[in-house]
Amino acid sequence: MKKIILFFILLVTSVWTEAQTTTEITLLPKEKWWGGFTALGYMMPYQPSKRTFNLRTENFNNQSTPVLISNQGRFITATKPFAYQFTDDKLIITSSEKIGVEKQGNTLRSAYKGAFQLKLGSELTPPELFFTHPQYNTWIELTYNQNERDVLAYAQAIVDNAMPTGIIMIDDNWQKDYGVWQFSADKFPTPKAMIAKLHEMGFKVMLWVCPFVSADSEQYRFLKRKGYLIKKKGSQNPAIISWWNGYSACYDLSNPEAFAYLVNELKMLQKEYGVDGFKFDAGDPQFYSDDVIEVFDKQSYDVLQTQLWAKLGMEFAYNEFRACWQMGNLPLVQRLGDKSYSWGGVARLIPDMIAAGLNGYAYTCPDMIGGGEYRSFENIDPDKFDQKLIVRSCQIHAMMPMMQFSVAPWRILSKENLDICIKFAKWHEQLGEYIVGEAIKAAKTGDPIVRSMEYAFPHQGFEDCKDQYMLGDTYLVAPIITASDTRSVRLPKGVWQDDQGKRYKGGKTYTITAGLERLPYFVKVR
Template sequence: MKKITISTILSLVVFLLQAQSIQWTEEFPGVWKGSFGKPDSYTLLSAAGSKPKSDVLSKLQETAFPLNKTEIHAEIIDGKTYLRFPLMKDEQIYGLGLNFQTVHQRGKILNLHVDHYGGKDNGRTHAPVPFYVSSEGYGILINSAQYLTFYVGTGVRKDSKNPPVAKDRNTDKTWSSRPYSDAVEVYIPAEGIEFYVFAGESSLDAIKKYNLYCGGGTLPPRWGLGFTQRVQKLYTADDVMKEAAEFEEKGYPLDFIGLEPGWQTKAYPCSFEWDKSRFPDPAGFTKKMLDKGIRLNLWTNPYVSPEASISKEIEPYTGSHTVWCGTVPDLNHPEAKRIFANQLDKDQVKIGISGYKIDEVDGYDFYLWPDMATFPSGISGIQMRQTYGVLAQKLTDGLYRKENTRTFGLVRASNAGANNLPYVIYNDYYSHQDFITALVNSGFCGVLWTPEVRGSKTGEEWLRRFQSVTFSPMAMINAWSSGTKPWSFPEVADQVKYYAELRMQLMPYFYSEFAKYHFQGTPPFRAMALEEGFRNESKTVAGSQSLEDNPYLEAVNKEVKDQYMSGEYLLVAPLFTGQSTRKVLLPQGNWYDFYTGELAGNGQEITVTPGLDRIPVYVKDGGIIPLMETRLHAPAAGEKVNMEIRHYGTKESSYNLYDDDGVSFDYEKGAYSWRKIEIKKDKKGQLQGSISNAVKGKPDNIAKVGFRFMSK
C-alpha cells in the first residue's frame, strides 16, 4: 500500500480548491453573492458592520442575472485567487475607488491600497473601494480587505472569445502595444473570495442596490449641510469666539467650527486631552458656542502619545509598530475600543462636542505601520491598513448613537461598507480640477468627498473654489494653516457671501437628496454618465488613436469629469482659475439656467461665459428646488422655516420633500415624513403648485410656503 504523505494531501486539497465552482446565492432581487474557495473571515463588509436595508431590497423587482455565469471564472493558483469577468466591446467601467484624474477605468491596472493620494490614479487612494459599475447596468463588489489588483480590460488570454488580431509593427500603422482585452481580471492574495453582483435597468440602479446593501447612504444632521470653518491649529477659546463673532457681524453663515491640533496637550501622537492653557474651561466654552448655534468639531489622529492618560492602559491592545512614536490602538479589539471610546466620550462627546476630523489613517507608507505589522486581534497589518479609517469612523459614530444625536465629520480613509457612516473624505492634495473629478467619482463607490477651500493666490481662485464647495457634501474652508476667512479677498467677498447664503437656502433640497441616499441608495453627487438622457458619445475621443496613448478608445466615449449632478435636478459645471468660458454637455431634454430660468439647451454641447460672479448651474425641465429663507445657522429641532419652492421649465412634475427633527436618530424609528410637492397646469394651462399636508404626529418644520415659476 502506497504511503500517503502530507505533501500528497496538500496537493489534493489544492486540486479540489481549484476544481470547485463558484457557489451562487441570490440575496435579494438583483443582488447575488458568489463564493469561491475559502474566503477570509475578516472582510470589508464585516469590518464596517454594515447591514443591508432588507426592507427596501426585498421589495425590489426581480431582475435577471446580468452576465453569462459560464464566463465568470475563478481559480486558485499558489494559494492566490484569480477572478475573471467578461467585458463587451463598447462597455465602459466606472468606480474602483476615489480616483482624482480619470472617470473611465477600462484600460487601467489598479492596485487598490489605502493611501494618501499621490497624484496618479493607480489604485492607491483614500478610498480604494473594490466596487465597479458597468455602462451595461450592473456592478461588482469584491469583498476582501486584502490589497487587490484589477486588470480592467488589459490582460489578453489565448483562449479569449474575442482575441485581438496580430499585426506587423513594421508595416501596419494601426499596431498597438496594448491590444484589445475582453475581461476584467482580479488578483486576490487569499485562498478564496466572496463577491457580489448587483443588477439593474441602468448603472444608477446597480449603484443604488450596492448602497442599500451596505446599509444605505448616510443622513447627516441638518447643521452638517451648513457652512464650516476650520480655524488655525493653535487657536485659543478666545480666538475661536472672536472669529465666530466676526462671522455673525459680517453676516456670513456658520454652523460648525473645526478645532485643529492645538486643542490637545499633545499631538502627533495625541493625548486626546484638552490643553487647559488654550481652553481653560472646555465644557463652558462648548456650551457658549452651542448657545450661539455653533457646534465644534475636533481634529485628531488615533495614535496614542506616551504622555496620554490612557497610554499605559491601552498599550497591551496596540499594534507592534508605532506611528510618530505613538501606539496604534487595535480597533478590532474590544478592550482597545472600550478604552479609546471612553476617553473620547467623557471629555468631549459628553460635554457637547459634535464631531471629529480623523486625520492620517490613510498613509503615507513611511509613517504608518508596515504590512508585516501585527495586532492583538490577529487581523493582519494589510487588512488593518485597508479598514482602519472605517473602524475609526464606526467607533466615533457609535458614541453619538448612544447619545441619540447625529454627527458629521471628516476622515482621510474609507472603504466599502462605510456608506452609511457620517464622514466626508478630504486630503492635502490641492488641485481644483482634480477635486471636481473626485466628486464625480465619489458617486460610483458609496463615499462622500469635499473639494474644500484652503487658500488661494487670487480672489478669482478663491471665489471659484468657494463656488464649488457650495454644491458639495460639505461646504468648508480649512484654514488650519492659512488662517483664511470667507472675506479674506475683499474684491470677491460679496460674491462669496452670496454663495454661502445660497448654500443655506438650498438646505431643504440637499437634505431631501441625502434622505434619498439613505432610504433609496441614490448618491446625492454623481457623474453625468449616470444621468438619464446623457450621451457620452456626443463627443468622441479626440487626439491619438493609439491604445498606448489613449486606452479609453476601447469603449469609445469621452470622459466627462468636470461637470456633475448635484441631486436630482441640478447640473453643476465649475469654472477654474483663468477660465472665462467653458463647454457644458447637456443631457436630452430642456435644461434651464438656475439663476434666471432661461432655456439653456437640449441634448447639446453649449459654450457659456457666466462671468466671475457665477458658477454655471442648470436645472432639468420640471425641476423643483425647495429653498428656505436665508439664515446664519441651520434650523434647530422643531423650528419652523419659510420656504420658496422654485419650478423650472414647462413640465408638470413632483418632488418628495423630506423632513425630520434634523438632529437625532428618531427617523430610524419612523419619526420622519415625505411631503409631496406637485406642479400641475390648471384649466388655462397655467402652472400651479401645491404641497401635501403634514401628517399628524410626524415632523412638521415648515411654516409658510410660496411658489416661484422661474421659466415664464
C-alpha cells in the same frame, strides 16, 4: 444603529493571508468602469494603463471600497480588498476570494444598484446641519497653533461678516498629547467657557482626533499595561508607527475593551466640555500592515483597522472621516482628501465627488474651499492670493452636499469677492432643505447626491464628462473650474433653463461665459 454595526462587523471578518488568484475579464465594446478609490475620480472612467491599483495597501488619502461598476450594467463586488488593472481589452483582478462579474440592467445606475443592493434601505443620515449650513475648519488659519483666542476670533469674524453659522471644527494640536484627549492648558485656559461661547454664537463644535498615542505620555504607559495598543510583530511591546506627525503608538480597535475605552474617553470629553462631535482623522490602511504589526483579534489588519475606526465614529452623530473602508450608506460624514491650492485642485473636486458617490459615500464634503493642503498656502503674500480661485472653489462647494471654509475669506479676499462668497454660502443655506431631502433619498435608495452625468443620463455621450454633474434629481451644475470665465456645457435631451432664466434645447453643447459673480446651473423644464 447597533444592529447595522453588527451586520458590517459580521460581513467582513477574514484575514488576507489566503492564496491570491488572478481573474481576467474581457471588456465589452464602449464599456467604461468606475469605483475602488474616491481619490482616483479624476482618472475615471479608467483608461488602459500598466498601473495596478491595490485596495489593500493604498487608499490615496481617502475612502475606498471593493466595488467596480460599468456603464454597461456590469459590476464586481468583494468582501476583501483586491488589486486591479485595466488593459486595452481586459480588467485583470487579483484577489484571495473568487471574483466574478455580475450584471443588472445595462447602465451605470443599474450596475450601482446591483453592487450596493445589500446596503440600501437605511433611514439614517448625518445631522441636517451638515447639509444646511457651512462648516468652518480652523486648520488652514491656525495649523498646529490651535488656541482659544484665535479660535474665538475666527468664529467672531464669521459672525461679523454676516456669514451663516454652522459647524466649527477645531483641528490638530488642541490636545495635551496624541491619545490624551484633554485641552492643552496653556493654549486653552478656559475650554468649557470657549465652547459655551461658540454655542452661544450659533455653532456646533467638533474636535480633531486620531487613533495614535504619544509614546512618551503617561497615557501610553497605561494603555500598554492594559493591552490596548497595536503590538510590534513578534513582540509584546507596542508598535511605534511612522505617520505624518512623527512616531506614535496606536489603539488596537480590534480589542473590544480598547474600542469601548476610547469611545468612553471621547464621550467623557463631550460631557465635560460640551463638545458636539469629532473629526476622526488618520486610520489609513497603510499604517496597519500585518508584515510589521500584530493585533488583538489576529485578523483586523490594513483596511479592517480603517473600518473599525469608522465604526467607532458611528457612536457620535457629529463625525467626519477622510479615510474609510466599506462603510457607505451609513450616517458617516466623509471629506475629500486634501486638495492643493491650485486650479488643478479645483478641477479634481467634481470627479472625486462623483467617485465618492459611486463608491457609496453620499454624505461627502469636497475638502476645504481653496484647498486643505496647508503647505500650498505657506509663504504666500496675502496680497498675491488668486482670489478668483477661492471664489470659484466656493461656488462649487455651494452646490455640493456640504461646504467647508478653512482659509479665512475675509483675510484674503477683497470686499467685492468676499461678498460673492457670502452670497454663495447663503445660497447653499437656501438649498439646505433640498439637499437634506436628497440625503434622505440617498439613505433609502442608495442614489448618490452628487451624480455623474452618465449615471443620470445614460448612453447620451456623457461617459467621459468630468466637469459638470447633477446635484440630486434637479440641478445640472456646470461650474467654472479654470482661470477662464468661459466653458462648454453639454445638455441632455429636453429643454433646460439656466440660472439666469435663459432656455436651451438639450442634446447639444453650448459655450457659455460666466463672470466671477455667477455659478452656472440648469434645471430641466420639459
